[in-house]
Amino acid sequence: MHTSLDSxxxxxxxxxxRKSSVFRIAVLSGMALLWVIxxxxxxxxxxxxxxxxxxxxxxxxxxxxxxxxxxxxxxxSSVCVALQVGPDSGAHDAWNDYLQRFAEWNRDWGRSEVxxxxxxxxxxxxxxxxxxxxxxxxxxxxxxxxxxxxxDNVRVPQELETLLxxxxxxxxxxxxxxxxxxxxxSSENENEARDNRVRTPGLRTNALAGWQLDQGIPALVHPVxxxxxxxxxxxxxxxxxxxWLVVVLDLRVIQNQILPELASRHFGGPEGLDYKLAVVxxxxxxxxxxxxxxxxxxxDVGSFDSIMNIFGSSSANMKGDFWQAVxxxxxxxxxxxxxxxxxxxxxxxxxxxxxxxWLLILQHRTGPVTTIAKSMWHRDLLTGxxxxxxxxxxxxxVVFESLRAxxxxxxxxxxxxSVSHELRTPLAAIFSASENIKDGFVxxxxxxxxxxxxxxxxxxxxxxxxxxxxxxxxxxxxxTQYVLRPLKVPDILQAVRKNVTEVIEEAGCILDxxxxxxxxxxxxxxxxxxxxxxxxxxxxxxxxxxxxWIGLSATCHETDKQAKEIRLSVQDHGEGISxxxxxxxxxxxxRSPKVxxxxxxxxxxxxxxxxxxxxxxxxxxxxxxxxxxxxxFTLHLRxxxxxxxxxxxxxxxxxxxxxxx
Numbered sequence: 001m002h003t004s005l006d007s008x009x010x011x012x013x014x015x016x017x018r019k020s021s022v023f024r025i026a027v028l029s030g031m032a033l034l035w036v037i038x039x040x041x042x043x044x045x046x047x048x049x050x051x052x053x054x055x056x057x058x059x060x061x062x063x064x065x066x067x068x069x070x071x072x073x074x075x076x077s078s079v080c081v082a083l084q085v086g087p088d089s090g091a092h093d094a095w096n097d098y099l100q101r102f103a104e105w106n107r108d109w110g111r112s113e114v115x116x117x118x119x120x121x122x123x124x125x126x127x128x129x130x131x132x133x134x135x136x137x138x139x140x141x142x143x144x145x146x147x148x149x150x151x152d153n154v155r156v157p158q159e160l161e162t163l164l165x166x167x168x169x170x171x172x173x174x175x176x177x178x179x180x181x182x183x184x185x186s187s188e189n190e191n192e193a194r195d196n197r198v199r200t201p202g203l204r205t206n207a208l209a210g211w212q213l214d215q216g217i218p219a220l221v222h223p224v225x226x227x228x229x230x231x232x233x234x235x236x237x238x239x240x241x242x243x244w245l246v247v248v249l250d251l252r253v254i255q256n257q258i259l260p261e262l263a264s265r266h267f268g269g270p271e272g273l274d275y276k277l278a279v280v281x282x283x284x285x286x287x288x289x290x291x292x293x294x295x296x297x298x299x300d301v302g303s304f305d306s307i308m309n310i311f312g313s314s315s316a317n318m319k320g321d322f323w324q325a326v327x328x329x330x331x332x333x334x335x336x337x338x339x340x341x342x343x344x345x346x347x348x349x350x351x352x353x354x355x356x357x358w359l360l361i362l363q364h365r366t367g368p369v370t371t372i373a374k375s376m377w378h379r380d381l382l383t384g385x386x387x388x389x390x391x392x393x394x395x396x397x398v399v400f401e402s403l404r405a406x407x408x409x410x411x412x413x414x415x416x417x418s419v420s421h422e423l424r425t426p427l428a429a430i431f432s433a434s435e436n437i438k439d440g441f442v443x444x445x446x447x448x449x450x451x452x453x454x455x456x457x458x459x460x461x462x463x464x465x466x467x468x469x470x471x472x473x474x475x476x477x478x479x480t481q482y483v484l485r486p487l488k489v490p491d492i493l494q495a496v497r498k499n500v501t502e503v504i505e506e507a508g509c510i511l512d513x514x515x516x517x518x519x520x521x522x523x524x525x526x527x528x529x530x531x532x533x534x535x536x537x538x539x540x541x542x543x544x545x546x547x548x549w550i551g552l553s554a555t556c557h558e559t560d561k562q563a564k565e566i567r568l569s570v571q572d573h574g575e576g577i578s579x580x581x582x583x584x585x586x587x588x589x590x591r592s593p594k595v596x597x598x599x600x601x602x603x604x605x606x607x608x609x610x611x612x613x614x615x616x617x618x619x620x621x622x623x624x625x626x627x628x629x630x631x632x633f634t635l636h637l638r639x640x641x642x643x644x645x646x647x648x649x650x651x652x653x654x655x656x657x658x659x660x661x
Contacts, residue, residue, distance in 0.1 A: 050377035177223035312344025426458035482525035544572035
């Protein structure tokens with residue numbers, strides 16, 4: 001009957017275990033899947049955030065560069081605005097108008113009516129020339145003296161020779177003069193120029209009409225139509241040919257004043273410039289007009305954050321090694337803001353089929369924007385990775401604690417079942433013996449003595465079991481106190497033998513003692529040492545196998561610290577313990593699956609209690625076991641001299657010490 005109930009109970013437990021295992025696997029799989037989903041989303045979000053950050057920085061950078069270019073044009077166009085001629089210029093000598101306006105602007109630009117709303121800088125103009133190409137004969141070059149308000153005949157400077165030849169070739173009429181900047185006169189150039197021009201509304205467009213820029217000098221030129229008498233002539237002449245106003249700009253003022261001021265205005269921050277920038281002329285070879293930082297290398301195209309064509313030329317006609325590098329650089333071709341042309345307000349004079357524009361080159365002071373975005377991406381991934389690791393660790397702890405709690409619950413249930421069984425056997429014997437005595441079946445004195453011994457032995461068994469449980473509880477709570485004093489090894493073994501003789505005889509075992517002569521005393525508490533050895537002997541009786549042999553030995557050894565210790569060993573010839581189970585046999589309530597299957601009853605407290613007692617005495621327990629040969633449990637205690645401990649020393653182990661033990 002009991003076997004049938006046990007079988008059903010085992011089947012139910014096995015079914016519950018399978019259900020619990022399936023549920024645990026499902027939970028772990030779900031948590032792992034959730035972790036993977038979060039990791040993938042974290043990677044995706046970090047990538048999208050990095051790309052969005054790069055676009056945001058680039059959009060803001062493009063806006064800053066466009067604003068920088070607009071203010072540069074304001075500086076240049078202030079000259080054009082100051083020198084524009086009113087609608088009455090044909091009624092008299094137009095050069096008088098230009099002379100008067102420039103003199104006013106140069107003398108008092110802050111209060112000049114024509115300078116209102118502009119950013120005039122009189123120092124920007126180095127020279128003003130009148131290139132007279134409308135009169136018959138050889139053209140003349142006149143230079144303006146603003147102080148004397150005169151035009152003086154001068155030789156053509158070398159830097160103006162190429163430009164003046166171009167202007168003379170396009171001075172036949174106003175239409176040709178307005179397109180003097182073009183290289184060639186094909187319809188293709190005309191259509192392309194028309195498509196690429198960006199006109200600004202209002203006064204600025206009218207004020208800049210006809211002005212053309214030669215960025216190589218640099219100089220601004222404008223055709224002048226004379227319907228009145230030519231300069232120094234009293235005879236009215238009606239002609240369609242034009243003269244030219246040539247304004248030579250001071251490159252040093254642009255380099256040393258205007259460009260640094262614009263850089264600070266648009267790219268400055270609390271700690272200086274946020275960007276390294278350079279203005280580069282792409283002539284026959286790259287020429288640096290201005291650089292805010294000497295460490296900025298213009299030949300390292302891949303490190304640029306953005307390149308802007310300052311004067312708005314089309315990049316379709318740009319050739320050369322530099323533009324090939326820009327064209328094939330992934331960094332400068334993936335977004336529009338990385339390589340673009342600014343709006344053009346007046347055309348640039350071209351001297352060949354390929355344009356050679358001025359460029360604004362930018363790089364963030366901490367490195368390329370791409371590198372910054374990647375560093376942010378790495379930082380976000382690192383942060384997310386740490387969070388995921390913490391999440392995984394938390395999940396692992398939850399699983400570990402769940403398994404631990406489940407295991408503890410199982411062990412405790414097994415402990416309750418084992419203790420109940422251990423209590424039931426002696427109680428059943430006591431109940432049966434007392435029933436026989438009560439019912440009068442026992443009359444003879446010899447029978448009474450026999451039944452009395454049964455009652456006594458079973459009661460002692462109950463007391464030992466209860467004492468073992470109480471002792472384990474007290475050692476676990478840390479309230480147990482031991483009196484340490486020198487103990488002679490023979491006295492210890494004699495006390496142990498006295499306590500276990502009856503149990504050994506009942507089990508039919510043989511106790512074989514081997515004591516090394518001349519052993520020094522050990523430091524310990526006699527009752528505690530005996531309790532520890534008795535637990536080891538009880539364990540050997542229970543699992544010693546069919547030989548029913550138990551060895552008890554005492555030897556002296558030196559430790560690594562050149563001290564002596566006494567080793568009290570309990571040996572059996574049982575089946576032994578596997579290596580996988582050795583780390584667990586000293587855990588409370590642990591019982592080997594083989595032992596449970598063999599229906600060997602026990603509480604799982606013996607070895608745990610022995611280990612705690614040994615550590616409370618300042619010693620330890622070691623075990624050597626081999627499957628099929630047997631096991632040897634050894635109690636290690638410190639050897640001492642009697643004079644070291646003449647008076648006993650009470651020690652108390654608190655909770656923390658016991659937990660560490």
